[in-house]
Amino acid sequence: MANVPADDVLLAAYDSFEETSAIPIPKNPLEQVIGQKKAVEIAKIAATQRRNLLLVGPPGIGKSLLAQAISFHLPLATEEVNVLHNPENPERPSVEVKTRDAITSEQKMFKKLQGHTVDVKSVPPFVAERLGFRCRRCGRFSSSRQSVCPNCGVDKFVLKQAPDSPFGDLNPFANYLGEHERQDQVRTTRIGENGREEIVHYERQGEKIRVLDQKFLEKLDAMKKKTPRKVIVPLDRKNFVIATGASETELLGDVRHDPYGSHPGLGTPPYQRVLPGSIHEAHQGVLFIDEISAMSYLQRFLLTAMQEKKYHIVGRNPHSAGASVKVEDVPCDFLLIAASNINDLQHILPPLRSRVLGNGYEVLLDTSMPDTIENRAKLAQFTAQEIRKDGKLPHASRDAVNELTEEARRRAKQIDGTDNALTLRLRELSGIIRLAGDIAVGEGAELLSREFVRTAVGRAKPIEEQLKERYGSLYKAQRGDVGANETPHDQKEIS
Numbered sequence: 001m002a003n004v005p006a007d008d009v010l011l012a013a014y015d016s017f018e019e020t021s022a023i024p025i026p027k028n029p030l031e032q033v034i035g036q037k038k039a040v041e042i043a044k045i046a047a048t049q050r051r052n053l054l055l056v057g058p059p060g061i062g063k064s065l066l067a068q069a070i071s072f073h074l075p076l077a078t079e080e081v082n083v084l085h086n087p088e089n090p091e092r093p094s095v096e097v098k099t100r101d102a103i104t105s106e107q108k109m110f111k112k113l114q115g116h117t118v119d120v121k122s123v124p125p126f127v128a129e130r131l132g133f134r135c136r137r138c139g140r141f142s143s144s145r146q147s148v149c150p151n152c153g154v155d156k157f158v159l160k161q162a163p164d165s166p167f168g169d170l171n172p173f174a175n176y177l178g179e180h181e182r183q184d185q186v187r188t189t190r191i192g193e194n195g196r197e198e199i200v201h202y203e204r205q206g207e208k209i210r211v212l213d214q215k216f217l218e219k220l221d222a223m224k225k226k227t228p229r230k231v232i233v234p235l236d237r238k239n240f241v242i243a244t245g246a247s248e249t250e251l252l253g254d255v256r257h258d259p260y261g262s263h264p265g266l267g268t269p270p271y272q273r274v275l276p277g278s279i280h281e282a283h284q285g286v287l288f289i290d291e292i293s294a295m296s297y298l299q300r301f302l303l304t305a306m307q308e309k310k311y312h313i314v315g316r317n318p319h320s321a322g323a324s325v326k327v328e329d330v331p332c333d334f335l336l337i338a339a340s341n342i343n344d345l346q347h348i349l350p351p352l353r354s355r356v357l358g359n360g361y362e363v364l365l366d367t368s369m370p371d372t373i374e375n376r377a378k379l380a381q382f383t384a385q386e387i388r389k390d391g392k393l394p395h396a397s398r399d400a401v402n403e404l405t406e407e408a409r410r411r412a413k414q415i416d417g418t419d420n421a422l423t424l425r426l427r428e429l430s431g432i433i434r435l436a437g438d439i440a441v442g443e444g445a446e447l448l449s450r451e452f453v454r455t456a457v458g459r460a461k462p463i464e465e466q467l468k469e470r471y472g473s474l475y476k477a478q479r480g481d482v483g484a485n486e487t488p489h490d491q492k493e494i495s
């Protein structure tokens with residue numbers, strides 16, 4: 001099978017299938033995009049060459065789907081973005097970009113610093129007692145999870161002394177008052193190889209004890225003393241970020257307000273209050289902007305971000321303690337995929353469009369595809385995909401797929417005026433599949449058959465079409481809405 005092209009496999013399956021469970025669904029999300037041949041080709045280039053894209057066309061033809069599929073083909077992110085405390089000026093935190101390699105070697109080093117584990121019997125007895133492994137009375141060893149010695153029945157854990165109560169030791173209920181103390185770690189000293197006294201740290205680790213000597217402890221302390229930081233864009237992240245353009249802060253980031261902001265020592269330090277915007281979260285990935293024209297003035301910021309590939313984060317509420325905080329040069333090297341319908345093209349900032357064109361493509365998506373056997377097979381694949389995606393629908397019969405194909409033909413003719421074509425306004429078709437499936441489920445049917453598709457098509461009519469049916473034309477319907485004494489034509493006989 002491996003050498004047979006995917007399209008041939010699909011055609012063979014389409015030739016003989018009885019229900020959609022027999023139709024193969026490709027794993028590659030780009031191959032799940034039906035039709036849109038040109039757009040898919042360009043999408044592949046965009047992913048490998050890192051090009052921007054403007055996808056143009058009406059709703060429901062796969063713009064979001066395409067954008068998401070592209071992100072699937074991008075390499076994994078290699079950089080993590082940190083915001084660092086700046087001791088000289090806490091309101092100007094700095095940025096540090098760490099590579100995957102640096103992070104991996106740091107993790108390895110940290111692992112080395114974890115010390116080694118030893119058997120509970122090889123540490124000084126008092127350490128084993130405090131960590132809950134050894135009984136203070138009889139000296140027997142047992143699991144630290146057993147609070148009572150299985151040998152002599154004594155409570156293994158040291159009672160916390162209540163220093164402020166003269167009766168602490170005498171209180172017979174102390175045990176029941178949760179005053180148990182099982183220590184997790186013990187620090188003590190020993191004479192080291194060079195004859196000097198050194199610190200040793202013992203820590204319970206499961207049924208073993210971890211030992212850290214002075215050298216390890218010093219390295220660990222040095223690591224902890226490193227500049228305090230906050231990861232704002234982690235290494236492992238999704239590489240497909242949707243920006244709705246609803247607000248400046250969502251797109252460009254913000255610094256959270258802190259009621260104690262101006263009182264050092266009381267509040268949360270500025271670097272910890274820094275929040276990335278979608279442009280930063282999309283670093284090394286895809287930033288998808290649906291209806292880019294709706295972004296209005298924010299397009300300008302987007303343009304700057306694309307030119308500079310970095311953008312500062314500031315507090316955007318002038319009344320907030322965050323307003324005085326600014327982080328310069330936060331990286332935002334993303335691939336922009338924007339979507340627009342045809343009418344709104346004029347509302348896209350011209351320099352932004354030329355930015356896309358300068359390093360990318362503008363693609364007009366198709367609203368229909370020729371009615372060929374290959375494309376009919378694709379529509380069957382689409383039906384199988386939608387049923388699988390929904391998860392609650394029965395599979396469709398061959399008849400049902402044929403009925404959907406007919407509907408796709410009708411719609412291509414009706415909506416787009418194209419003959420011998422199948423519609424690519426697939427969100428609507430997907431709605432019909434779902435509705436038909438729900439009806440089938442409601443009737444306890446095991447298969448989504450032709451009759452359910454027919455019923456669904458009848459019910460799924462958009463309101464404009466329902467109005468046309470009832471009033472004769474959209475124009476009459478609208479008049480009917482204005483003048484209350486106008487009578488819709490199908491009700492004239494009655495009144």
Ligand SMILES: Nc1ncnc2c1ncn2[C@@H]1O[C@H](COP(=O)(O)OP(=O)(O)O)[C@@H](O)[C@H]1O
Nearest residue numbers: 032033034059060061062063064065426427430
């Ligand atoms: N070309 C297509 N191929 C496969 N499925 C599609 C296609 N177009 C639309 N769909 C279906 O319709 C849904 C909505 O499509 P979407 O990509 O959000 O459209 P748009 O972004 O153009 O409005 C998709 O999740 C998918 O189920």
Ligand SMILES: [Mg+2]
Nearest residue numbers: 060063064290
């Ligand atoms: Mg969409």
